[in-house]
Amino acid sequence: MDKPPSPKTTAGGHVPPDVDILLSRMLSEIASDADIEAYRDMVLANGEVVDVSEVTKSDTKAEQLRKAGNRLYHARKYKAALGKYNEAMCCAESEYDPLAEFKELHKTVLNTNTEIEGSLKACAALSYAVLIKNPAINSSLTTKSHHRFLLNSLLHYTRVACFLMWNSHVNLSTTSTGHVLSGLTSVGSLINHSCDPNVAAIYMGGRLKFILLRPIRAGEQILTAYGPTWYDRNHPPVTYSFVCACPFCVQPSMQHWLATGRELSLGAERNADMLLAILQDEAFNDVDKLHAIQQYIQRHIRFHPEDTLSRIMTTYRLYLLEMVKKDIERMGREAAVARVFE
Numbered sequence: 001m002d003k004p005p006s007p008k009t010t011a012g013g014h015v016p017p018d019v020d021i022l023l024s025r026m027l028s029e030i031a032s033d034a035d036i037e038a039y040r041d042m043v044l045a046n047g048e049v050v051d052v053s054e055v056t057k058s059d060t061k062a063e064q065l066r067k068a069g070n071r072l073y074h075a076r077k078y079k080a081a082l083g084k085y086n087e088a089m090c091c092a093e094s095e096y097d098p099l100a101e102f103k104e105l106h107k108t109v110l111n112t113n114t115e116i117e118g119s120l121k122a123c124a125a126l127s128y129a130v131l132i133k134n135p136a137i138n139s140s141l142t143t144k145s146h147h148r149f150l151l152n153s154l155l156h157y158t159r160v161a162c163f164l165m166w167n168s169h170v171n172l173s174t175t176s177t178g179h180v181l182s183g184l185t186s187v188g189s190l191i192n193h194s195c196d197p198n199v200a201a202i203y204m205g206g207r208l209k210f211i212l213l214r215p216i217r218a219g220e221q222i223l224t225a226y227g228p229t230w231y232d233r234n235h236p237p238v239t240y241s242f243v244c245a246c247p248f249c250v251q252p253s254m255q256h257w258l259a260t261g262r263e264l265s266l267g268a269e270r271n272a273d274m275l276l277a278i279l280q281d282e283a284f285n286d287v288d289k290l291h292a293i294q295q296y297i298q299r300h301i302r303f304h305p306e307d308t309l310s311r312i313m314t315t316y317r318l319y320l321l322e323m324v325k326k327d328i329e330r331m332g333r334e335a336a337v338a339r340v341f342e
């Protein structure tokens with residue numbers, strides 16, 4: 001049997017994605033012996049992989065733990081070695097200094113993109129308007145220059161976030177611990193997660209749009225799903241770095257969750273079938289189709305959470321995505337035409 005190709009490091013010293021995935025699986029508590037053995041084989045096949053993760057840890061305590069890990073590793077006690085490596089990593093992270101990181105961030109010089117600078121300023125201003133309502137933040141800013149500093153910092157943060165999100169050539173989508181890095185926008189990140197969202201976040205063409213999925217009652221929080229929703233049943237489960245306490249997650253099962261809603265009438269079920277048929281029918285245009293879905297959701301939302309309704313909302317979200325895509329393509333075409341006739 002052919003030997004699998006050795007993993008290689010990229011120019012930036014980053015561990016290639018397949019190694020990263022395996023490493024994150026291994027570092028999680030559910031790592032099985034098979035995972036550990038697979039990792040060990042890979043390490044033996046290419047020492048470079050180990051060297052890459054070593055350079056990020058420098059303090060003495062972490063080094064001691066790493067050495068202890070290495071001894072256990074050579075004694076073939078892989079699981080115990082893994083524990084030590086994990087501890088070493090946490091130890092190195094305890095040196096984390098948010099102020100130093102902030103200073104680094106503040107020194108970053110980015111080429112500003114004049115096309116989106118206006119949007120970035122609007123985002124920073126909106127974040128500022130929200131943050132300033134927090135009494136702790138408001139009372140700590142006593143002079144005009146404090147306020148200007150916060151506003152400038154937010155603008156700078158927005159620029160950096162935007163750069164990381166859209167312009168970076170480095171794969172920032174997943175960290176070595178498997179956490180997803182996205183949604184680093186100052187306004188978007190103010191919106192909390194729920195597996196039962198009331199808005200859909202749609203990223204496309206460098207823009208982030210929040211579109212209403214169902215009516216929001218006065219005082220109800222705006223919520224978006226950072227991953228799959230409760231009705232994305234074929235989606236593999238996602239682990240967040242927080243415990244989700246949304247109304248769906250507090251239920252012991254899907255059946256219990258659905259039982260908190262009401263049952264749709266037979267007529268409403270039939271209408272749902274008709275609606276799904278309309279969506280397949282080419283005689284109707286996109287606007288009519290969207291309008292029909294919105295009307296259905298509006299009329300039956302009081303039955304939520306409900307199985308059929310969740311199917312309609314899934315379809316609605318897909319349609320929205322399609323519409324936004326078309327819209328962006330149209331704007332791109334118009335901009336191209338405008339440039340030609342300038």
Ligand SMILES: [Zn+2]
Pocket residue numbers: 194195196244245246247248249
């Ligand atoms: Zn949840």
